Amino acid sequence: MKIKIGTRGSKLALWQAYYIEEKLKAKGVDTEIVIIETKGDKILDRSLSKIGSKGVFTEELEDQLRTGEIDIAVHSAKDLQSELASDLEIIAFTEREQVNDVMVSFNKNLSLQSGESFVVGTSSTRRVAMLKYYYPHIKIVDMRGNLQTRLRKLEENQCDALLLAFAGVHRMQYDDLIVEHLSVAEFVPPVGQGCVAIEAAKALEEEKRMMIKLLINDAQTEKCLLAERAYLKKLQGGCSIPSFGNVTLEENEHGGLHLKMTAGLISLDGKKQIKVIEESTVDDPEGLGIKVAESVLAQGGTEILKNIREGLAN
Numbered sequence: 001m002k003i004k005i006g007t008r009g010s011k012l013a014l015w016q017a018y019y020i021e022e023k024l025k026a027k028g029v030d031t032e033i034v035i036i037e038t039k040g041d042k043i044l045d046r047s048l049s050k051i052g053s054k055g056v057f058t059e060e061l062e063d064q065l066r067t068g069e070i071d072i073a074v075h076s077a078k079d080l081q082s083e084l085a086s087d088l089e090i091i092a093f094t095e096r097e098q099v100n101d102v103m104v105s106f107n108k109n110l111s112l113q114s115g116e117s118f119v120v121g122t123s124s125t126r127r128v129a130m131l132k133y134y135y136p137h138i139k140i141v142d143m144r145g146n147l148q149t150r151l152r153k154l155e156e157n158q159c160d161a162l163l164l165a166f167a168g169v170h171r172m173q174y175d176d177l178i179v180e181h182l183s184v185a186e187f188v189p190p191v192g193q194g195c196v197a198i199e200a201a202k203a204l205e206e207e208k209r210m211m212i213k214l215l216i217n218d219a220q221t222e223k224c225l226l227a228e229r230a231y232l233k234k235l236q237g238g239c240s241i242p243s244f245g246n247v248t249l250e251e252n253e254h255g256g257l258h259l260k261m262t263a264g265l266i267s268l269d270g271k272k273q274i275k276v277i278e279e280s281t282v283d284d285p286e287g288l289g290i291k292v293a294e295s296v297l298a299q300g301g302t303e304i305l306k307n308i309r310e311g312l313a314n
């Protein structure tokens with residue numbers, strides 16, 4: 001059996017593909033890596049929210065899943081839209097990395113807490129809105145491109161610091177540049193951050209699907225991700241919407257486990273934030289995600305989404 005692994009060509013995407021390849025190879029499964037360029041990789045001069053968030057990093061990979069050119073597509077779970085086409089599915093989630101965001105800079109003394117004003121580069125609507133909400137003294141500049149491009153821009157002094165996911169910084173071995181770990185209670189991570197997801201066509205041979213599930217899937221991370229993705233799907237928000245959602249498995253008094261979800265929405269100007277924290281048993285993660293989404297929508301989320309959609313349409 002040979003598994004053909006489709007991936008984007010960025011260094012972070014390749015890290016993810018090799019990570020999956022190693023897990024399969026370690027159990028004697030033959031693999032081949034196929035690099036596929038996506039629209040998100042090609043268009044670098046416009047912000048993601050303007051290109052349209054749906055599938056910019058996934059469409060070309062999905063086409064090749066359908067033709068059987070590749071057996072699986074490897075994605076950052078965060079980049080995978082919450083609603084897949086009916087002929088595609090996620091068959092595995094890897095064990096998750098630390099989920100928090102970090103601030104990266106060449107200036108070791110920078111801190112968001114200091115009250116000092118400096119320039120932070122980010123293109124994430126969630127990070128922009130959260131900066132405005134918690135740290136209004138910070139100046140923000142739009143900073144797109146892959147990790148290496150952003151770091152080059154940082155080096156060129158286009159900004160003083162970047163906000164990034166710890167997972168990507170760590171995987172690219174830039175830990176030395178981390179000057180601050182952001183609290184997950186304030187900067188609640190977006191759905192999927194830190195997890196690698198495996199997408200496949202429903203038509204994939206059963207033998208391959210079972211093998212990949214067995215060797216790659218982490219059952220605990222899967223529970224968390226199912227809840228988070230159900231939340232995002234209910235909100236119908238892609239990555240251009242400043243939503244956040246993070247689920248952890250927590251121990252009960254009796255040693256069993258339950259799910260704890262922290263999720264919400266923040267307006268683009270950072271003026272209004274809705275945050276809901278809810279716990280549930282582990283057996284219905286999707287139910288938890290939907291319940292929290294309904295609660296966020298009812299507490300003003302509908303209004304925030306409406307404002308954002310009208311703004312983006314202009």
Ligand SMILES: NCc1[nH]cc(CCC(=O)O)c1CC(=O)O
Pocket residue numbers: 076077078079163164165166167168169192193194195196
């Ligand atoms: N949107 C790009 C992207 N997709 C996944 C990661 C980081 C790694 C991960 O969360 O899996 C990043 C970079 C970032 O947000 O800093």
